Amino acid sequence: MTKAIRGIYAAAVSPFKEDGALDTAKLVAYCQYLTTDGGxxxxAPTGTTGEGNSISFRQKMELAGAFADAGFEPQRAIFGTGACATQDAIDLSKAALDAGFPNVLVLPPFYYKNPSDEGLHRYFAQLIETIGDDRLRVYLYHFPQMSATPIPVDVAVRLKKDFGPVVAGLKDSSGDMSQxxxxxxxxxxVDADFDIYPSSEAFLFEGLEGGCAGIISGSTNAFANYVQKGKAECADSAAFAQVKAARGTASKYPLMAAMKQLEAWRTGDDTWTRMAPPLVPLSDEQKTNLKADMEALKASEPA
Incomplete structure (x- = not known):
């Protein structure tokens, strides 16, 4: 078992069955696509873009085992395991580790607002100490707009100091590159083996130059190949301008619904548009506009 490789990650969207249950086999196959032809x-399954907090605890407990059964490479997956209840986060993280997937993305406990730095430290410390396995790799998940529970820089530094390589990095979904x-x-x-992932591919070069490890983005469900091409060139290239244009297109729509609609069009499978309440699919008007935007984006691809 190894730490997650650095690079371009998709915060994978989640397919649902007609009864609202997670379609685990379909999610595994989709993640296999993302890490091959998907670029x-x-x-990062069962994060925010994957509607992870709308998926049952039971199904998330079984998910890493399904990835293991499919032969998915452990170093290419970071499972979302954060929860309001510390024991739930412990159980989900241990289930991933026991299945051979040591890399977990952990939200802070987000129900009680304005926790102290000490309280946040105790949550992550209790998770790490209870599991008690040096193979574990925890990525802190800073997403204050959604969780309303930011992870202060001082808490991240203290956790890294206290637990060394077990605290492997951080996903910063604040949208603020200065953060x-x-x-x-x-x-x-990265020079200290602490891997930080901003949430927008538009920040890729700025992040890499500033010591970040790559990006974990919702829009790379559809646009990772653009990002890989842009990364292979330079920040001022036409290829990277296309990356920023693609991200701009995605930002015009509810991100999860838009990524699912694009996958439905790619595969011809309309069941991809199912959302877990309270989220809803794109409206007919949004679908029409998204299709037009995608056609314009395709037409603008550099030669």
């Missing part, structure tokens, strides 16, 4: 170096760079500066970033 991703890795995937990601602050985490990198304080922790040492």
């Amino acid at each position: 991703c170096d890795g995937v 990601a760079l602050a985490f990198a500066k304080a922790t040492g970033g």
Whole structure:
């Protein structure tokens, strides 16, 4: 078992069955696509974009085992395992580790607002100490707009100091690149083996130059190949301009619904548009506009 490789990750969307249950086999196959023809170096299933907090605890407990049964490479997956209840986060993280997947993305406990730094530290410390396995690799998940529970830089630094390589990195979904760079500066970033992932591919070069490890993005469900081409060139290239244009297109729509609609069109499988309540699919008007935007984006691809 190894730490997750650095690079371009998709925060994978989740397919649902007609009764609202997670379609586990379909998610595994989709993540296999993302890490091959889909252009991703890795995937982060059951995070925010994957509607992870709308998926039952029972199904998430079984998910990593299904990835293992399919022969999915452990270093290419970071499973979302954060929960309001510390024991739930422990159980989900241990289930992933026991299935051979040591890399977990852990939200802070997000129900009680304005927790102290000490309280946040105790949550992550209790998870790590209870599991008690040096193979575990925890990625802190900073997403204050959604969780309303930010992870302060000082808490990240303290956890890294206390637990070394077990605290492997951080996903910064704040959308503020200065925040990601602050985490990198304080922790040492990739030079200190602390892997920070901003949430937008538009920040790729700025992040890499500032000590980040890559990106974990919702829009790379559809646009990872653009990102890989842009990464292979330079920040001022036409290829990277296309990356930013693709991200701009995605940002015009509810991201999860838009990525699912694009997957439905790619595969000809309309069941991909199912959302877990309270989220809903794109409206007919949004679908029409998205199709037009995608056609324009395709027409603007550099030669």
